[in-house]
Amino acid sequence: xxxxxxxxxxxxxxxxxxxxxxxxxxxxxxxxxxxxxxxxxxxxxxxxxxxxxxxxxxxxxxxxxxxxxxxxxxxxxxxxxxxxxxxxxxxxxxxxxxxxxxxxxxxxxxxxxxxxxxxxxxxxxxxxxxxxxxxxxxxxxxxxxxxxxxxxxxxxxxxxxxxxxxxxxxxxxxxxxxxxxxxxxxxxxxxxxxxxxxxxxxxxxxxxxxxxxxxxxxxxxxxxxxxxxxxxxxxxxxxxxxxxxxxxxxxxxxxxxxxxxxxxxxxxxxxxxxxxxxxxxxxxxxxxxxxxxxxxxxxxxxxxxxxxxx
Ligand SMILES: [Cu+2]
Numbered sequence: 428x429x430x431x432x433x434x435x436x437x438x439x440x441x442x443x444x445x446x447x448x449x450x451x452x453x454x455x456x457x458x459x460x461x462x463x464x465x466x467x468x469x470x471x472x473x474x475x476x477x478x479x480x481x482x483x484x485x486x487x488x489x490x491x492x493x494x495x496x497x498x499x500x501x502x503x504x505x506x507x508x509x510x511x512x513x514x515x516x517x518x519x520x521x522x523x524x525x526x527x528x529x530x531x532x533x534x535x536x537x538x539x540x541x542x543x544x545x546x547x548x549x550x551x552x553x554x555x556x557x558x559x560x561x562x563x564x565x566x567x568x569x570x571x572x573x574x575x576x577x578x579x580x581x582x583x584x585x586x587x588x589x590x591x592x593x594x595x596x597x598x599x600x601x602x603x604x605x606x607x608x609x610x611x612x613x614x615x616x617x618x619x620x621x622x623x624x625x626x627x628x629x630x631x632x633x634x635x636x637x638x639x640x641x642x643x644x645x646x647x648x649x650x651x652x653x654x655x656x657x658x659x660x661x662x663x664x665x666x667x668x669x670x671x672x673x674x675x676x677x678x679x680x681x682x683x684x685x686x687x688x689x690x691x692x693x694x695x696x697x698x699x700x701x702x703x704x705x706x707x708x709x710x711x712x713x714x715x716x717x718x719x720x721x722x723x724x725x726x727x728x729x730x731x732x733x734x735x736x737x
């Protein structure tokens with residue numbers, strides 16, 4: 428900014444503001460990264476969770492200098508140009524209108540920030556393997572690993588169950604997955620729209636009836652994570668949650684083999700594993716339950732209108 432219209436006695440406000448902004452921004456960003464950054468949710472439990480935490484930190488580190496610029500200017504103006512300091516009535520600073528430097532600087536800075544964030548955001552959305560978001564039945568961004576464990580997450584009012592197609596398709600309400608193994612969650616629903624949200628894994632995918640919605644992640648830490656329904660799905664939506672566990676690959680293999688054996692009798696009563704099920708409680712025309720165990724099949728009053736003789 429030019430000093431041409433500023434009296435010689437005036438301090439160089441512009442350079443002072445820039446210096447204060449620079450120092451406060453650097454200090455605030457360093458403090459943020461040291462004190463807050465490591466604790467930003469959803470944490471580091473999986474590849475996709477780490478990615479989400481990293482993105483939050485990048486956004487915050489970029490936003491802080493913008494916030495500081497506004498606050499520094501405001502505080503500086505309140506202190507320097509308040510009328511109780513005496514002197515002549517404040518008449519505003521040097522002209523900004525028509526100032527080519529300010530115009531170019533303003534447009535360049537905002538353009539660079541917005542374009543960088545658009546590019547960065549798009550890249551981060553793609554890697555790794557779609558960032559833990561549901562990609563529909565035919566994912567574009569697939570894992571490099573060829574050892575991918577398939578786990579089906581089935582939402583229904585109001586609980587989650589899980590099927591393991593590579594272990595005979597058994598169904599359980601326990602979500603157990605192995606560490607350091609890429610997992611493909613196949614998310615679907617038997618009734619209304621739910622949303623499978625494995626919070627600490629950074630995985631979130633809509634559960635739609637009749638749809639197979641795939642989301643990938645690779646667990647990186649042992650422990651427990653929360654699973655919540657994140658789509659308002661009826662009266663007990665708020666109670667639709669359980670937890671999952673990341674165990675070592677060998678613990679997983681033995682858990683899965685044991686559970687497959689223990690549930691073998693139940694698994695026989697289930698429909699064969701499929702990537703989605705027709706959400707029809709009557710069962711007679713392809714619903715999730717086979718006719719002989721369908722809890723609704725005797726009444727046949729629920730669901731679509733019945734044909735004659737039904
Ligand atoms: Cu739900």
